[in-house]
Amino acid sequence: MTEAAGHTKHSHSDTDAAHLAPTRSAIDAAVRPAVVGLFFSGLIWLLLSTLFGAVLAVKLHFPEFLNWSFLTFGRLAPASESAFVYGWCSTACLGVVVWMVARLSGRAAPGTSLISLGALLWNGGVLIGVCSILLGNLRPFNGLEFPLASFVLMFAGLCLISTWLAVTYRSEQGPGLGLMFVVGGVAWLGWSLFTGNLLIVSQSVTGVVQQVTASWLASGVLWLWIVPVVLGIAYYLVPKVTGRPVFSGPMGRALFWMYFLSAGLISAARLSGGPIPLWLVSVSASASILLLVPVLGSVYNLLATARGAEVTSTSPSMNFVLFGVTVLGVSSVLLAISALRSVDYAVHFTLFDFGVRALLLRGSATMVLFGAIYYIMPRLSGCEWLSSSLISLHFLGSAYGACMAAAMLLLSGLASGSALVDGESTFSQVIELGSSYFWGHTLSFVLLLGGYFLFALHFLLMAARIGQPAGEPTLLQSHNEH
């Protein structure tokens, strides 16, 4: 996965033309401090959030574990989740977006310090948010617990970064698929953060509609910011690394529009059975099922592009990206199944929903972001990753850890859900059935922490330009290694 391997054969419109080759290194040098800073801060949040997650996993068996007011379950859970979504996923996504937009536009606008300032504001917002939650200043919206001050800072940071992106952005023949997805994601994040928070804070919406609005915003952050960036990364990297054009460009573009239309309607499924209009639940459930078409279609499009290419099994970034893309397909199937009315009545309010989120965030988004960082860092640092065994261990820890964590939560949700719909069983039986999977869940955090820690270490070496000499990419040794 060197420049040479990656840039020779492709003919897709996303890719920078050969005449831009001399400017590539200039672009990389210009965005390096900002992009490495975004990745670095993201990794700190990843480790912190996973550590919080491990403590929460232990608390599920031993409620009295580390039972201080600032680490009580009800505060630690939203702190961990928000640190993951806004701290890790979002900052890493921003880093990738900055690099991709600059590379695909074939230029980097001056004033990259704007991105660094934006990243600082975004991270400041997340830090204030996480501390506020732990100190008990939180809002009772799932996925939107940060106080308003955090979102103001984060939005200001996003505006600065978007300004730089808008000046840099250039697409003479229309954006390619990769660019469409990532730019769509950034635009949606900005618009929805602004609209959603404004409506809630100004009390323009009241009562239950505040929860409806919050769930629209929180669901958008997941499905219309993080997932589009994940798909955008895949649409950029898969053709680039394999040196093949996207399997079907027109299909990819049609699925893009279908994706943005249907993913925008799924938010109320989180409130099903609640005090909201029934038609709204039906719309969201139908959209969750409709979403299968663009997600599975895109997954197929990407896998078909990579199929049979020699580099697919040896390139670290391809391993991570294709794993993440496949898991995205699985997550969307689970989302569609849990939207079915009969299933929803059983598993809603159980840990099943957490399992789907864990699969989406840890199994898909995180893995694809790792893949992107594996591809981008050698270009920014001018050297290759130090050790392929470290990469393999990282893959094993994070892939198995994520799947195991998600599987345990899903099974626990199914077990307690099947008892929850049965009015004859007592609530303590419901809880007991679900808790048999908590040991596996806790164990998965050992794998996750191990994998993430190794990657953080490898990343730091890379950021310090300690690695193999440039030119020869660090590939995984065996085709059957995973």
Add this chain to the structure above:
Amino acid sequence: MSRSGFFFPGLLACFAVSFGITVYAPHSQIGALLPSFKDEEGLITDVYPVAQGGNAASGREVYISQGCQACHSQVVRGSESADIDRGWGSRRTVARDYIFEAPPVLGFSRIGPDLTNVGSETWRNEPETDTLRPDKRDRAWQLKHLYYPKAVVKGSNMPSYAYLFEERKISGHPSSDALVLPAHLAPKAGYEIVPSSDAKALVAYLASLNRSSPLKEAGAIAALAPVKK
């Protein structure tokens, strides 16, 4: 129009569709509900819901700040689910139940039981044979439960909120609020454990939670299927 020129307007259109259907439409449908009441020749009675005040309102802040919503929902679903069988409410909850809550604390998981009607006398009717069934969930029970849940619910998975209580030396008469605890949890001689103002407010909030007043729109939905009792 070129493909490039179509991109941003198209994206904005998707955003408008999403916002219009999933935020604006429900807002115009249920965004301006008023309390229900009976008008008997000019005499207004049975107003429901009413805004919370005093200690219960401060208790709501404590509830949110402690993150109780991470494990407890405040939503009773219709008779298609077992929520009503479980004694969590006599009817499903509807938007009108929450008009004075900014925002309503609906919750999103049930690691603990639903608390929509925890202040009602008939909440959570465990079978008579259930050894864990308390005689009465009164204020003293709720305080003891917060202090150390396992003291009143065997095998409870709820963490202790002992940090909302204070252990202090008895000066003069013992406080009427002091917890009556089993021997292994009791403080040393001459000391007592009393709830902080936060703990008292939280218990007042829990006692105030009762959304069982009949509402036309909730009744119509519940009547679709016979309630198993």
